[in-house]
Amino acid sequence: MRATLMYGAGDVRVETVPDPVLRAPTDAIVRTMRACVCGSDLHPYRSMHPSATGRPVGHELVAVVEEVGPEVRTVRVGDLVVVPFAYADNTCAFCREGLQTSCPHGGFYGNHEVGGLQAELARIPFADGSLAVVPDVDPASASDALLHSLLALSDVYLTGYHAAHVGAVGPRTTVAVVGDGAVGLSAVLASRRMGAERIILMGRHTDRTDLGRRWGATDVVAERGGEGVERVLELTGGEGAHVVLEAVGHMPAYEQSFGIVRPGGVISRVGVPQYESAPVGFGSLFGKNARLAGGPAPVRAYQDGAIADVLAGAIDPGLVFDTVLSLDDAAEAYRLMDSRASLKVSLRP
Amino acid sequence: MRATLMYGAGDVRVETVPDPVLRAPTDAIVRTMRACVCGSDLHPYRSMHPSATGRPVGHELVAVVEEVGPEVRTVRVGDLVVVPFAYADNTCAFCREGLQTSCPHGGFYGNHEVGGLQAELARIPFADGSLAVVPDVDPASASDALLHSLLALSDVYLTGYHAAHVGAVGPRTTVAVVGDGAVGLSAVLASRRMGAERIILMGRHTDRTDLGRRWGATDVVAERGGEGVERVLELTGGEGAHVVLEAVGHMPAYEQSFGIVRPGGVISRVGVPQYESAPVGFGSLFGKNARLAGGPAPVRAYQDGAIADVLAGAIDPGLVFDTVLSLDDAAEAYRLMDSRASLKVSLRP
Structure with missing residues (x-):
């Protein structure tokens, strides 16, 4: 099969x-309908040390089940499935609590044990737990728009949703979203779904913030750093935002976040932190009782509801895909996203 | 009047x-019945640069109202009052939400604007907001035990309570408390009041952990650092504690906290951080969706309920006071607490 590997920055x-094969009786093999490149793939794309063997990449996928192991019970050959970006048994204590990313049997795609998902085929561990079946849709007749909205449930939309969920966004919440990438825009959409009355989007790319406005952003702040903080404070009567959704992962975004969070409010991070230590003391979080939340999104916990929302036309998270390329052009997809020429690139085999 | 000043470490x-005088029509002057030394007073006691003029210190007080300004409405001369460690108007948006430590008109004691509370008299700004009246108690006949339990509501017990409250401790919670000082022990008592089924106290001073057991600790872990983390993981089936109450403020306590917090759990800090930056990235908090909460306790939000609990005999937080000295012996009180010879020292004029 064709598969994407990263050999270095x-x-x-x-x-x-070689095609993947069943290794465990709970595995499935799936055939890709659409894969894509994630903002988090850009971190190694910018920093990976050269590797002689390459590393398989990709962790977002809509696919059709091609083969299942003898102990797979609920997923069937021919099913259209959304693949969560982390696999999990979906039966342990953490999974039952909705924290599938902490499943002790779970893990991440994109290594030589379980391959990457920017590929024609993939082996899915714990298929019953790790695949969300899309009911009543014939894969052969699914539109590009539908496939893209389903693909967004592999990671990007539900990562934005996780940020809003752990931030407890609700009707009386003023939300500030830091970052106008696909996750930040998804966080806007999720916040609107949760009823937020005010959503301030911090971003400077008009084509992106326009999608943010379409999805519910009530204000757009193009300024960054100290100026951006001042602007958000002005917009909120000097108080700051109840919930800050940080969808970038770099230190300036974090600094902006603690500058604009309201006393007693919460910073919910879903941008993978490219730092280990950060300010949390009296002058940043502690003094104003600001809280910090977030982490890798347990998207499996949210997928069944989100699939129903997509099928009902209630949300259209696939709009983040502004470019479609062949899987063979994955290198070009990375270039387009790295240069910000594309918001998010869909890959079809 | 006699007052305590710190001139350096x-x-x-x-x-x-000079005696304090009314400065604003909303001020009151109160006369001390009991003051005390806080664990947080030990931070400057160990690090303060020498000062020629000295700094007034102390922020915990049970007192009798001696004089009120013309705009004080609810507090009366002769009332027995508990003084929250931060003053606040108790009418603004933050105060109404129960976040009096973020009151824009509020502030802290222990400076030349508003004096310290380790003194015979004190000026209290926004007396109606900043004083909690103890109903139906004649100050002259109040026992030492009662005065000490009320004094604990100035800061120490309700700071432990705040940790448990923002950590959302409840019946199905496994709590770990880092620190066997007066705040840590108070956090044990508050967790028991909230119904926690398991309370692991990390501390190595048997006289202190014995009080912790009396107040509800189900397990005591004397080990520190990596060994302490291992021990708590053993006690929790490898998972960690749902809620970690960090009542120290030094980096080793923080490191211990993220080592023992369960995935999806929360570290609630009330020890004033003696650091500004700390680990929060993938390897500490983010990867396991652990949350960080806490800050200066808005004790005024909790005082009316806690005063009722004390008067009803439901809690006895004054047991943290193991030594009583004259206010004139405040220097000795600091020495006893700094050397850990005393858990907490009560001062009477």
Whole structure:
């Protein structure tokens, strides 16, 4: 099959590799309908040390089940499925609590044990737990728009949703979203779904913030750093936002976040932190009783509801895909996203 | 009057200074019945740069109202009052939400604008907002035990309570308390009041952990650092504690906290952080969706309920006071607490 490997910073190649095979009786093999590149893929794309063997990449996928192991009970060959970006058994204590990213049997795609999902085929561990079946849709007749909205449930939309969920966004919440990438925009959409009365989007790319406005942003702040903080404070009567959704992962976004969070409010992070230590003392979080939340989104916990919302036309998270390329052009997809020429690129085999 | 001033690390003096006077029509002057030394007073006691003029210190007080300004409406001369460690108007948006420590008109005691409370008399700004009246108690006949339990509501017990409250401790919670000082022990008592089924106290001073057991600790872990983390993980089936109450403020306590918090759990800090930056990235908080909460306790929000609990005999937070000295011996009180010879020292004029 064709699969995407990263050999180092800026070095992405699509190569022919052996097809994956069932290894455990709970595995499934799925055939890709749409894969894509994630903002978090850009972190290694900018920093990975050269590797002689390459690393398989990708963790978002809409696919059709091609083969299942003898102990797979609920997923069937031919099912259209959304693949959560982390696999999990979905039966342990953490999974039952909705924290599938902490499943002791779970893990992440994109290594030599379980391959990457920017590929024609993939082996899915714990298929019953790790796949969300899309009911009553014939894969052959699914539109691009539908496939893209389903693909957004693999990670990006539900990562934005997780930020809003753990931030407890509700009707009386003033939300500030830091970052106008696909996750930030998704956080806007999720916040609107949760009834937020005010959603301030911090971003400076008009084509992106326009989608943010369409999805519910009531204010857009283009300024960054100290100026951006001042602007949000002005907009909120000097108090700041009840909930800050941080969808970037770099330190300036974090600094902006603690500058604009209201006393007693919460910073909910879903941008993978590119730092380990950060300010949390009296002058940043502690003094104003601001809270910090977030982490890798347990998207499996939210997928069944979100699939129903997509099928009902209540949400259209697939609009983040502004470019469609062939899987063979994955390197170009990375370039377009790295240069911000594309918001998010969909790949089809 | 006699008042306590700190002139530098290890240099505490009780001196005669001018009596405080009403400055604003909403002020009150109160006369001390009991004051005390806080664990947080030990931070400057260990690190303060020498000062020629000294700094008034102390922020915990049970007192009798001696004089009120013309705009004081609810507090009356002769009332027995508990003084929250931060003053606040108790009418603004933050105060109404129960976040009096973020009152824009509020502030802290222990400076030349508003004096310290380790003194015979004190000026209380916004007396109606800043004083909690103890109903139906004649100050002259109040026992030492009652005065001490009320004094604990100035800060220490309700700071422990705040930790448990923002950590959302409840019946199905496994709590771990880091620190066996007066705040940590108070956090044990508050957690028991909230119904926590398991309370693991981390501390190595048997006289202190014995009080912790009396107040509801189900397990005591004497080990620190990596060994302490291992022990708590053993006690919790490898998962960690749902809620970690961090009542120290030093980095090793923080590191211990993120080591023992369960995925999806919360670290609630009330020890004033003696650091500004700390680990919060993938390897500490983010990867396991652990949350961080806490800050200066808005004790005024909790005082009316806690005063009723004390008067009803439901809680006895005054047991943290193991030593009583004269206010003139405040320097000795600091020495006893700094050397850990005393858990907490009560001062009477």
